[in-house]
Amino acid sequence: MNCPKCGKEMKAGYLFSSKDGAFSFAAAVPGPFENAKNTAGFVKITALKVGGRTSVPACCCDGCAIVVLSYGKEAKEV
Numbered sequence: 500m501n502c503p504k505c506g507k508e509m510k511a512g513y514l515f516s517s518k519d520g521a522f523s524f525a526a527a528v529p530g531p532f533e534n535a536k537n538t539a540g541f542v543k544i545t546a547l548k549v550g551g552r553t554s555v556p557a558c559c560c561d562g563c564a565i566v567v568l569s570y571g572k573e574a575k576e577v
């Protein structure tokens with residue numbers, strides 16, 4: 500895919516995490532004792548992955564320092 504900022508071809512790969520946790524998106528980052536799912540605009544990006552690295556397909560533009568990711572099947576399974 501092409502970068503939404505500069506329009507050049509982006510590097511394809513995966514955005515991945517440390518060996519615990521999962522990615523989500525929301526209007527604000529919830530506090531450590533809040534239920535993240537109650538945050539305004541909550542979108543689950545990945546499921547928790549026990550014993551492995553959470554990852555999601557993504558494209559990266561080094562020049563603009565932008566990562567574009569897509570989510571779908573895995574996030575909706577759990």
Ligand SMILES: [Zn+2]
Binds near residue numbers: 560565
């Ligand atoms: Zn770019």
